[in-house]
Amino acid sequence: MASSLVFRLHDRGPELVREVLLERGWEEYNEGEREEEDWNLYWRGSSFQTSQYHNLLPWQRLNHHPKTVGITRKDCLARNLRRMKATFGSALYDFSPTTFILPNDYTCFLAEYNRLRLARGTSVYWIVKPVDLSRGRGIFIFEDIKDLVYDCSVVIQRYISSSLLISGYKFDLRIYVCVKSFHPLTVYIHQEGLVRFATEKFNLSSLHNLYAHLTNTSINKFGPFYNTEKGRVGQGCKWTMSKFRHFLHSQQINELLLWQRINNIVTLTLIAIATSVPSCPNCVELFGFDILIDAKFKPWLLEVNYSPALTLDCQADISVKKKLVSDVIDMMNYTSTDSLRDRAYRKHRSDVTNHDNTETEAERQCSGETDVSSLIPDTQESEEAFTRPAASWKLPNIYSTKTFRITAEKTTGNGQHIPPVKVGDFIRTFPFNRATLKASQHELDIRTVLQEIQSLTGQLVSGKGDKMKSRREETADMDADDDFDSLLWGPKDPPLISQCFKST
Secondary structure, three states: OOEEOEEEEHHHOOHHHHHHHHHOOOEEOOOOOOOOOOOOEEEOOOOOOHHHHHOOOOOOEEOOOOOOHHHHOHHHHHHHHHHHHHHHOOOOOOOOOOEEEEOOOHHHHHHHHHHHHHHOOOOOOEEEEEOOOOOOOOOEEEOOHHHOOOOOOEEEEEOOOOEOEEOOEEEEEEEEEEEEEEOOEEEEEEOOOEEEEOOOOOOOOOOOOHHHHOOOHHHHOOOOOOOOOOHHHOOOOEEEHHHHHHHHHOOOOOHHHHHHHHHHHHHHHHHHHHOOOOOOOOEOEEEEEEEEEEOOOOEEEEEEEEOOOOOOOOHHHHHHHHHHHHHHHHOOOOOOEEHHHHHHHHHHHHHHHHOOOOOOHHHHHHHOEEEHHHOOOOOOOOOOOOOOOOOOOEEEOHHHOOOOOOOOOEEOOOOOEEOOOEEOOEEEEEOOOHHHHHHOOOOOOHHHHHHHHHHHHHHHHOOOOOOOOOHHHHHHHHHHOOOOOOEOOOOOOOOEHHHHOOOO
């Protein structure tokens, strides 16, 4: 009988991951009862060591890709977006506020500060954030440079003082992004997310009031007005994305265009580091993208969160995060039991006992076993790729099973692998057409990707995506047509791209 799947949590958390996995029939790793490598999933909030990537066995998954600090640390994100903007222009890379890294950029910041102070008739505000802190710690806002005081490396950004407000309260969006692979780049965005509110009304005359200017739950849940009714916002400080969609319906805007611009921010940010992240197919990563929308409905990237919080502080968290974690687990392609790990350990113990490693080709075919080196698809042969140790166990291929809880995968006529359109409530947002699929297969062709993003966004700007088929018709088309297609992430019922722009 095959073994149950085994999960391993670092420092006993997060509790929500434990709860979801236990409900799905997994067992928790016990160091005293199991061998060191007898686990399927290792989940931790902090980064893994390089050796842990090198030593991964075919049945094992990690919840972080290596070397993603290029977008999850504030100074690294600023440098990478600055580099992409300088290389490819500001037509697309215009979604990050003007940013300086202090102390290195202090002279440049001072020049910009003085230029704006002399040129503009209105006030200019700046926000300061420590580069390596989270949950709103150490953040402050100022107008006069005499109030700029810092004792560590910080980023300083133009403060978006014209943010969109709901009942007078500032908010941002927490968008959950799952990167299935960086080689080839494969990105999913969850249909549900969180809208995080400040708990006091926005007021530029009180820059020191963090409850009015920051949306971090870790700060606002201790605010004096957290439990009071706050107009349309209600009690607490969070909405689900579904409730935000309902709000958008009343705003008379091009909703598809707004969602696509947020989608673009996610893709363009990930592209900034995609070529530098080593290939490690046994990893899946959940990022939290924080997006602010200004009064003109332009989305701005605030930051990218490594290991976004999975604590349950309110009903909105419960509604969103439990399904989110379950869908991330489904992204890892596991079946309900793991005969692979079980057979590997039974065979290993038998080999140790019998001192006989001989095996006929017929035996291998009967057991469905294959060489370790062929187990993981889509692995680029490069110096950057992480490889497993040279131990020559013969292991069954975990990818041979057909009982995944995901939309069926396809292959193009020339053998290119097409990732599922949906995994639970995750929508595949990249690649989104045949051109981006081709551009991401080997060495990422960034210029082609940017051209395709501009083309898709341009069609939405022109309003060509207004007429759509019903969801039932779209689903029938997708089932009947083996051609490559994608859904437009964001709306309650995401339309197929091909149906948005089909001529009528």
